[in-house]
Amino acid sequence: MKKFFLLVCAVIFSASFLIAQTKLPPVDKSTMDMSYYPNGYPVSKIQDKPTDPLVARVIYSRPQKSGRTVFGDLLEYGKVWRLGANEATEIEFYQNVKINTTKIKKGRYTMYCIPYADRWTVIINKENDTWGSFKYDIKKDVARMDVPVQKQAEIVEAFTMTFEKAGTGTNLIIAWDDVKVSLPIVF
Amino acid sequence: MIKNKPTLFFVIVLLTALCFNACNTINSNNPEIQKPVFEPSNSYAAVDKSPMDISYYPVDFPARKMSGNDTGSLTARVIYSRPQKNGRAIFGNEPPPKYVQQYGDLWRLGANEASEIEFFKPVSIKGQRISKGRYIIYCIPFEDKWVIVFNTNLFSWGLHPDTAKDIAKIETPVYKSEKTIEHFTMVFQPSATGANLIMAWDNMQAALPISF
Numbered sequence: 001m002k003k004f005f006l007l008v009c010a011v012i013f014s015a016s017f018l019i020a021q022t023k024l025p026p027v028d029k030s031t032m033d034m035s036y037y038p039n040g041y042p043v044s045k046i047q048d049k050p051t052d053p054l055v056a057r058v059i060y061s062r063p064q065k066s067g068r069t070v071f072g073d074l075l076e077y078g079k080v081w082r083l084g085a086n087e088a089t090e091i092e093f094y095q096n097v098k099i100n101t102t103k104i105k106k107g108r109y110t111m112y113c114i115p116y117a118d119r120w121t122v123i124i125n126k127e128n129d130t131w132g133s134f135k136y137d138i139k140k141d142v143a144r145m146d147v148p149v150q151k152q153a154e155i156v157e158a159f160t161m162t163f164e165k166a167g168t169g170t171n172l173i174i175a176w177d178d179v180k181v182s183l184p185i186v187f
Numbered sequence: 188m189i190k191n192k193p194t195l196f197f198v199i200v201l202l203t204a205l206c207f208n209a210c211n212t213i214n215s216n217n218p219e220i221q222k223p224v225f226e227p228s229n230s231y232a233a234v235d236k237s238p239m240d241i242s243y244y245p246v247d248f249p250a251r252k253m254s255g256n257d258t259g260s261l262t263a264r265v266i267y268s269r270p271q272k273n274g275r276a277i278f279g280n281e282p283p284p285k286y287v288q289q290y291g292d293l294w295r296l297g298a299n300e301a302s303e304i305e306f307f308k309p310v311s312i313k314g315q316r317i318s319k320g321r322y323i324i325y326c327i328p329f330e331d332k333w334v335i336v337f338n339t340n341l342f343s344w345g346l347h348p349d350t351a352k353d354i355a356k357i358e359t360p361v362y363k364s365e366k367t368i369e370h371f372t373m374v375f376q377p378s379a380t381g382a383n384l385i386m387a388w389d390n391m392q393a394a395l396p397i398s399f
Contacts, residue, residue, distance in 0.1 A: 024385075027370050031239065042343050045342060054342055130253055131252065160231040161232075
C-alpha cells in the first residue's frame, strides 16, 4: 500500500513537472480555418435545421497578402503551391464525388495547386498529414483539373477557400489577392 | 418581366429587406453562434477572431515527415479553435460575465466548430479503451479537476453538445500554471506510456494521459 502511495505521488509529481516543462505553441501568423459543404453545416446540425447531407470539408491555413503581389511574384507561376500555409491543405469527402470526370472515393486527401497566369492546375493527392508542398509526389495524385483564373475587383487579403452551391454539386471557390478560381465538385 | 421601373425598384428593395431579415434570423436565434471576426472585409469567409489550430502526436508529425525524420506512426491529432483571455477571468464559481466559464458547466474546449480529436490507433485513457476513430471532445471544468468527455456527434458546433452521444468521461486533475496563457492551447507531449494531451488557458492547465 505504501509503495502504491509513493507511486501515485511520483506520477502526480512527474505530471505537474511535465506540464511546467511544456512549451506551448504561439498562435500561427497564417491562421487555420475550416469550410464545410453544405455551408454552415455544424451550426445547422446543433440547431436541428434540416440541411442536405454532409459532402465535403476543407481545412487550410490563411496566409495574408500583406501588401505583396501574390501571383507571379510571391508565388512563381508553374511551381507547385501548397494552397495555404503550414500543414498541407486537406479536403475530406463524406461521399464519392467526381472532379474532372475522375471518380474520387470518400475519404481524406491533400490539395495542391500549380498556378499560371491564366489557369490553375488543382491537384488532389492521397499523401495526408504532411507539411506544405515540399514532399509533393506526383505518383500519389488521384485527380487534377485545370480551372480558369478569374480576375476580381475586390482584393482578398486572407487566402480563402469556401464552397458554393452549383447545379451539379458544389464549387470550391479559392480566392486570394485579385484572383479566384472555381473547382467544380460533382456528386 | 417587370416593365414598370418603380415596381422593379420596389421589388428589389423588398427582396433585399427580406434577404437581410432572413440572414438576421439565422443568427439572432442564438447570438453565441455568430462567429466573431477580425477581417470582416473578406466577402467569402471572414478570418475568425478565435483562430483554428491543429496539434499532432507524434509532435509536429507533418513537418517531421516532410524533413524525412523518423517520426513513428501517426497516433493522434486534435483540431480546435483558440479563444483569447482578453483580460477576462476565465474559470470561476459564478456565471458570466464574472467568469467566462463557470465550474460545473459544459465547456467546449475551444470556440466555433466543436473541437475534434482523432486517434489513428486504439488508445486507453485512465483504463478506458477508446477505439480508433474520430470524436468531438469537450470538458466539464471544476476547481480541482476537469472531466474530459469524448462524444460521437461529429461535425457539430461547439455549444450545447448532445450528451446522449458521450462515449467516455475521464477525470483528470487541474493545475495552476505559472504564467498566464492568453490563447487556449491543446498540444500533445510524449510520456512514458504514450502521450499527454495538455489543455491550458488563463492560469489553469490539465494533462490527459493517453496510453498506446
